[in-house]
Amino acid sequence: MNEPTAPISFDDFLKVELRVGRIVDAYPFKEARKPAYVLHVDFGEAIGVRKSSAQITGLYQPEELIGKLVVAVVNFPRKQIGPLMSECLVTGFHDADGNVALCVPDQSVPLGTRLL
Template sequence: MHAEHDATAPSAPEITFDDFLKVDIRVGTIVSAEPFPKARKPAYVLTIDFGPAIGVKRSSAQITEHYSPEALVGRQVAAVVNFPPRQIGPMMSEVLTLGFPDAAGKVVLVTPSERVPDGGRLF
């Protein structure tokens, strides 16, 4: 587990509110989730609809411990949508799907507690 994923790690350096606003975190609905056998670690390829302004984007997510592809479809998730695309094996990951580590370091997705419009920005 990386130090930044460790629950005992100290907090990150202080930033300004303007720094926070540079990170564009949006909510979207997973429209498909497929196994990603060519990934180095077990992962799924997620296709996520972020609404009309952002559109449909793809993400590689190492979330196989807690989620099945069938259970992911229709679920809303939070993701960073303004990182440059990143090559992950044969696919281009366009957004970073967000989660927290459980006690064993496995990813638990960040989701809104109630349904919200796709594309809404975290504030």
């Protein structure tokens, strides 16, 4: 996954709706095959709160995630993951040990702000 992929057009990029949300709840996803948390992410009034499964247990504890701003894809189709219906994809990067570090804004921005 370290190799660049084929180029895409700007119009292709615009199809991916990356938005800022705030984690308002986080707890272990006990039914997941791989260690994961269930996240409830608030994207503001227009989008609301959406759920996601995130395999970020290597670097984060649930209580430290509450209040954290994250970047997520909000226009993927909903996906059933065990008993959870995932409604967004929270983004992150693998570190050298394979743990996922969340993709986060380094400044406060309004909930629901789209990455462009």
